[in-house]
Amino acid sequence: MVLFFTHSMTTWAHKVPDTLEQRLKACTSCHGVQGRAGTDGYYPRIGGKPDGYLFNQLKNFRDGKRTSPMMTYMVANMSEDYLRDIATFFSNQHPPYAAPQKTDIPPALLERGRQLVLHGDEQKKLPACIACHGQKLTGLAPFVPGIAGLPRDYLIAQLGAWQTGSRHAAVPDCMQSIAKKLGPEDIGALSGWLAMQYVADDGVAEAFSGKVKGHFPLACGSIPGS
Template sequence: MSKSHTLKLISSSIRTCLLCLTLSFAHSGALAQQTVPDTIAQRAIACAACHGKEGRATNEGYFPRIAGKPAGYLYNQLVNFREGRRSYPAMTYMVAHLSDTYLKEMAEHFANLHPPYPPPQPANLPASTLERGKALVFSGDQSRNIPACIACHGEKLTGLLPSVPSLVGLPRDYLNAQFGAWKSGSRKAAAPDCMAQISKQLSVDEISAVSAWLAAQPVPENMAAAPAHSVKLPIPCGSVPQ
């Protein structure tokens, strides 16, 4: 191969490289000009990794549905993670440096979403166990000062504004895990911590019965939480304004 031919090949290669670099920079510039919308919906996409699209939950039973929950409840939980009353590394990391205003905005966003619910989970416990769970939900156990679930979470178990959540439409594993966390003290809320007080009095079998019965219930057509102050709570609860 002659020297002149070699130089031509080198020159051609250099021109090709320069053209590729030029196109690459042009493409990078075009990408840089594409702006991500600064909306709460865009920021909330990160939540979908665990809580599902629009906060509707996924098949992973330990992550709850957050869509449609009362904004006050969601805000309280975000603050609890930030302040260490609840412990889950991913949540703590995400909210550690977020302001109250930002957390309220996030809570309002998910409170206003209402995607469809999944079908209820089949209950695979004996009928007598499920009846015990149902009895605790509707009547509690007065001999141990355990109030009925409906006394705080509403007759339809759809929650109470502004900060008591619904109990229907949640996975059994999540319900069991939260009862267990309150019972062990790893989940806390503002004092007086009413759910910790109740959970510590329930046996493991009773917790399993309540969780299984709740998870097996179909959600009502109207999942709206009961109006604020429409229910007088049977025991003091620091997370619920009176």
């Protein structure tokens, strides 16, 4: 028996708009609306991160320099132009930051984290985090990300990944060099202190002032001209 429908299928099917924002729903399912970060403490905030940094990370996932089966699967067949579009989209999102994480880290360890972030450790030849990530720790556009207010679990995981080589970037890989000088307590201290920091406004990355050459304490392959 043949059934004849008097209404078009389009009266029942919801037409999904073919926009970049709609396509990137796959990203926000983990990274949160506007890339503001998920609630499980592992996925990082990507909204408002500098576009050059986001583009580099997408390329690194695609090319195997960073390991995440889900991320690699999603970007494996994307062109560089499409990756730039994604990076630009999320760079232009500026949702408010979540409240800082509360931790039960001992005060002495938190103080160690504060010292490392603001002053570094001359004995270990570790530069201060603010020397690269900006005085407000919100990053330097277009290539350096903000690190204040990131989830502690995520920070620990990424520092560990640099130490083991499962995350690396363009040579010279400045972050891998730094991470390998950190002991377990240093990583716990850094991640705990950074996760507790309140980020005012929308945490917009600062712009470079002056020349890139000589601005950073280490040459970094991800920052052209450093």
